[in-house]
Amino acid sequence: MLFPIEKLYTHQHDSIAELMNDRNVILTTSTSSGKSLVYQVTALWKILEDIDSTILYIAPTKALAQDQVRSMNEFLNKIKNLSQTIYKLKKLSVSTYDGDTTQEQRKLISNWTDNHIQIIFTNPDMIHTAMLPNHQKWGSFLQKLKLVVIDELHIYNSLFGTHVSFLFRRLKRLLNFYNKNTDLSYNEKRNTTVWLGCSATLKNPMEAFRQLTGNDMSTTTLVCNDGSPNGLKHIILENPDLENFNKRDIIGTTARILVELMKRDIKTIAFCHVRRLCEILIKEVKKLIQKDSDFEQWDYLLNEVVSYRGGYSAADRRKIERELFHGGVKCCISTNALELGIDIGSLDCVVMCGFPLTLGNFQQQSGRSGRNVQESMTVLVCGDSPVDQYYFKNKEELISDDSNMFQELVVDMENILVLGDHLQCAAFELPLSIENDYMYFEKDINYSIWEDTIKTKLQFNGADHKIDLFLNNTYTCSEKYLPWPSGYVSLRGVQEEMFAVVDVTNNRNIVIEEIESSRTSFTLYDGAIFIHQGISFLVKEFNSKEHYAKVVRTDVEYTTAQRDYTDVDPLEIEVVKPINNTDLPIFFGNLETTIKVFGFLKIDRWGKVIDAIETYNPPFTYKSKGFWIDLPERCLSYLESRNLNKAASIHATQHCLISCLPKYIITGFNEIKTECKAPEKEFSKRTTERVRPARILIYDSKGGPTGSGLSSKAFENINDILKTCLNKVETCECANGCPSCGLSLPNCSELNMVLSKNGCRIILEVLLGASEEKMKKVLTEIPMESPEENGSLIETIRVINGTVKYSPHLRVLEE
Known part of the structure; x- marks a missing residue:
């Protein structure tokens, strides 16, 4: 069956053997080590054993699922062409099942037995919103399910991972239900579903697999003995010289490297942090090709470079994916959408336009090249970000093979908000029993929390049913979650409304993209240059009520950057308590974030502003939960005594708090945010009307008005978090913040440009209750700064005046 594969790698052999012996497997070998073949062989073997068997492959992204469908079909076609000895596989079919699946294909899937669609490639979102709530229609598929594959397991971390952990337990609950309620013929045994988890970057794989799936370690085998050969990998760091306006031309440098690679x-594949960077980079690459003195020789390269990112239509994504998978392009410029284990052909080189979020991301992206044991290269082009410059100076960290550099996968099964939401979904799928269903959660949730959540959140079915006996002493979902509980629960955060980008050039009226409402403030204001596949469009009309923007193609030599501000302000205090036995309070409650675009800049390729335009877009606002600390006047006096920039001090402190949170709560990137300080405002020499309060503020970026529960847990542990922050700042040897002390964050919206490490230290000392004598000593250790050099010439921060209103249900806690 393995022909033309002569033999398996040791890790492939061991994994398949364990799975065929009905044991769960967590496979953690390196990128491009052939992990996909493990599930492919196992899946077909299971189907050969029982012709009615079904397989469920779960990927975190649509692109990865599409790639695996292609790979599975190629493998299946080879098997079908072998001989009649495996005639059972002749009619076998596979299909994706995601948000892009057409209604026609969904009908075929729903009748999977007649159409022999026995292997489904999907994602957690579709299982959550479509499969489990509709389990009656999927009953026969679940009843015959032999293998569940969870690819790129490390993605399911923090809040998203917590949601998915509950989802998998709901799936296991339904699998047991259909297995127990199956009429068996003589000598027929109950169906056994085995689980396979795959990842190349997990710190503690066995515990991660257990937390995520609920499978006991005694039934799981860890396979980490990588038997695959590895080609030589060259890692090159390019740090562009400081040029115009004392900035590094990261876009121009990356584009020149890509063009030279294409010519050779x-x-x-080139990776960028954000969507906009992808579009600017591909536009620059095409411009360099067009301006080449030997353009006639290289003009064909214009059609061999593409960009790939979120926001493209399903049709565009499928078209680009086909070109990638079949070798139709020489260069692809992407966000991390293609970072996961997608085989896009024999890649020779990975270019990173700036350092990715973590070392784990660096390893994932670097692993995209050299997938067929050939020699390969990774090029990291460093920008002005302190994070980029840190890794340029500490290159050795990029080649470490220590698994401790990977982020540990952690989930919080006792997050009451998430637990309550998924119990509503589970009770909708099947009546929930406090005693009988605790078995799926007993290793991760305290029984008292489990019982209390069910009794307070769900609706009791009663205990005196005479006909429907199964309803006795069970619970169903609350009426406010009806008619479809999963519609109220988003696995990845609050579901946003989408805006269509319509190309009206020459009356085309074609939707070229869909953009989330939170992004429109930065991309779809009147007069903006919107870039799609390297082509510039001018935004002619933005209609916030009808949710569309009209754009026309244009040929300009500039890009636009919005002039905006983001204010995060408390609305209502729900809880208050003292900090570290002092008289300084910390508050928790409701907050509102306001994003306002008031104009935009026209910027040439060197970053020079050639014009400033005023515009008007309705402000984008959303509510969340968070905590805040109003800095006392004496704290600002200490900062003033050393001429420290107050905004930079506050910004650095907020960053430091966020960087320390993972030690105390389970949170990932962008799940906890703060109000970042912009250098254009804080370092300006002109007075500003937008003077912000002297306040440390942290909030949940996901979960909507009810929050995600993360900032609440941070609030509970604030004393320990502040002490950890101070220790990191005092012991780190950097000059003004780095990734080690946490003052420089990779996801800072203002690129960590406004930071003061000394100011951060002063604020932390005051918050922890340092005496006047202690503060005098601290101040003597901090040098006097020049306001001209640190940008503190104007007042942008003020002492808090007035109070935030109290909730009618205010709680006052004692330390």
């Missing part, structure tokens, strides 16, 4: 027929 070196197949390359």
Whole structure:
């Protein structure tokens, strides 16, 4: 069956053997080590054992699922062409099942037995919103389910991972239900579903697999003995010189590298942090090709570079994916959408336009090249970000093979908000029993929390049913979650409304993209240059009520950058308590974030502003939960005594708090945010009307008005968090913040440009109750700064005046 594969790698052999012996497997070998073949062989073997068997493959992204469908079909076609000895597989079919699946294909899937669609490639979102709530329609599929594959397991971390952990337990609950309620013929045994988890970057794989799936370690085998050969990998760091306006031309440098690689027929993928950077980079690459003195020789390269990112239509994504998978392009410029284990052909080189979020991301992206044991190269182009410059100076960290550099996968099964939401979904799928269903959660949730959540959140079915006996002493979902509980629960955060981008050039009226409402403030204001696949469009009309923007193609030599501000302000205090046995309070409650675009800049390729335009877009606002600390006047006096920039001091402190949170709560990137300080405002020499309060503020970026529960847990542990922050700041040897002390964050919206490490230290000392004598000593250790050099010439921060209103249900806690 393995022909033309002559033999398996040791890790492939061991994994398949364990799965065929009905044991769960967590496979953690390196990128491009052939993990996909493990599930492919196992899936077909299971189907050969029982022709009615079904397989469920779960990927975190649509692109990865599409790639695996292609790979599975190629493998299946080879098997079908072998001989009649495996005639059972002749009619076998596979299909994706995601948000892009057409209604026609969904009908075929729903009748999977007649159409022999026995292997489904999907994602957690579809299982949550479509499969489990509709389990009656999927009953026969679940009843015959032999293998569940969870690819790129490390993605399911923090809040998203917590949601998915509950989802998998709901799936296991339904699998047991259909297995127990199956009529068996003589000598027929109950169906056994085995689980396979795959990842190349997990710190503690066995515990991660257990937390995520609920499978006991005694039934799980860890396979980490990588038997695959590895080609030589070259890692090159490019740090562009400081040029115009004392900035590094990271876009121009990356574009020049990509063009030279394309000319040398070196197949390359380039990774960018954000969508906009992808579009600017591909536009620059095409411009360099067009301006080449030997353009006639290289003009064909214009059609061999593409960009890939979120926001593209399903049709565009499928078209680009086909080109990628079949070797139709020399260079692809992507966000991390293609970071996961997607085989896009024989890649020779990976180019990173700036350091990715974590070392784990660096390893994932670097692993995209050299997938067929050939020699390969990774090029990291460093920008002005302190994070980029840190890794340029500490290159050795990029080549460490220590698994401790990977982020540990952690989930919080006792997050009451998430637990309550998924119990509503589970009770909708099947009546929930406090005693009988605790078995799926007993290792991760305290029984008292479990019982209390069910009794307070769900609706009791009663205990005196005479006909429907199964309803006795069970619970169903609350009426406010009806008619479809999963519609109220988003696995990845609050579901946003989408805006269509309509190309009206020459009356085309074609939707070229869909953009989340939170992004419209930065991309779809009147007069903005919107870039799609390297082509510039001018935004002619933005209609916030009808949710669309009209754009026309244009040929300009500039890009636009919005002039905006983001204010995060408390609305209502729900809880208050003292900090570290002092008289300084910390508050928790409701907050509102306001994003306002008031104009935009026209910027040439060197970053020079050539014009400033006023515009008007309705402000984008959303509510959340968070905590805040109003800095006392004496704290600001200490900062003033050393001429420290107050905004930079506050910003650095907020960053430091966020960086220390993972030690105390389970949170990932962008799940906890703060109000970042912009250098254009804080370092300006002109007075500003937008003077912000002297306040440390942290809030949940997901979960909507009810929050995600993360900032609440941070509030509970604030004393320990502040002490950890102070220790990191005092012991770190950097000059003004780095990734080690946590003052420089990779996801800072203002690129960590407004930071003061000394100011952060002063604020932390005051918050922890340092005496006047202690503060005098601290101040002597901090040098006097120049306001001209640190940008503190104007007042942008003020002492808090007035109070935030109290909730009618205010709680006052004692330390």
